[in-house]
Amino acid sequence: KQEVTQIPAALSVPEGENLVLNCSFTDSAIYNLQWFRQDPGKGLTSLLLIQSSQREQTSGRLNASLDKSSGRSTLYIAASQPGDSATYLCAVRPNTGGFKTIFGAGTRLFVKA
Amino acid sequence: NAGVTQTPKFQVLKTGQSMTLQCAQDMNHNSMYWYRQDPGMGLRLIYYSASEGTTDKGEVPNGYNVSRLNKREFSLRLESAAPSQTSVYFCASTRGWGLETDTQYFGPGTRLTVL
Numbered sequence: 001k002q003e004v005t006q007i008p009a010a011l012s013v014p015e016g017e018n019l020v021l022n023c024s025f026t027d028s029a030i031y032n033l034q035w036f037r038q039d040p041g042k043g044l045t046s047l048l049l050i051q052s053s054q055r056e057q058t059s060g061r062l063n064a065s066l067d068k069s070s071g072r073s074t075l076y077i078a079a080s081q082p083g084d085s086a087t088y089l090c091a092v093r094p095n096t097g098g099f100k101t102i103f104g105a106g107t108r109l110f111v112k113a
Numbered sequence: 114n115a116g117v118t119q120t121p122k123f124q125v126l127k128t129g130q131s132m133t134l135q136c137a138q139d140m141n142h143n144s145m146y147w148y149r150q151d152p153g154m155g156l157r158l159i160y161y162s163a164s165e166g167t168t169d170k171g172e173v174p175n176g177y178n179v180s181r182l183n184k185r186e187f188s189l190r191l192e193s194a195a196p197s198q199t200s201v202y203f204c205a206s207t208r209g210w211g212l213e214t215d216t217q218y219f220g221p222g223t224r225l226t227v228l
Contacts, residue, residue, distance in 0.1 A: 034216065034217065041222075043219040043220055044219040045219070046218070049216050093215075100158045100161075100172060103156040104155055105153055105154060
């Protein structure tokens, strides 16, 4: 059974710091892995999607990597800003056993001004 | 483009009452999904519709029913609400089915409390 774990559950950093959020999954048979941002009381916004054949994706100050063999993904945020404060979730889409997307519980990030 | 819209945004029910959550997307997507989000548990799939006219159970379907009314709309019904169904409900859509490049687009959510 696919499980997705995100560590740490919460993180507080000073503005300007570079940081890494971690995501691990137990089954490497995936179509893709997606990172989302969720602001309090809001829905999820897709940040980056990495296909199973890709190693990384970049968008602005964000870089996400994927290592399927080890079951790990990281989201790197450069030069963090207070506006980056939110919960970040990763989700994997398995390519076996019917359709479902498995979400991690998220990492709550607070960037202090 | 409004993307994915959901109504209502908030709802309080008494145990045993019924209600329908509405979801619509204007992106001409084929697949639609209903999730629930509970503290510390991430999102869990309730039901999905791979294409118009089809629906299938997800991870936690008990106590719910769905209708894919047309390509745009996918509703979630609670026939007899229970306190365990207190949660935030999200609707999502994707362009296709089983596509490696498919991004999920989410609605703003419905916050449901069952007393």
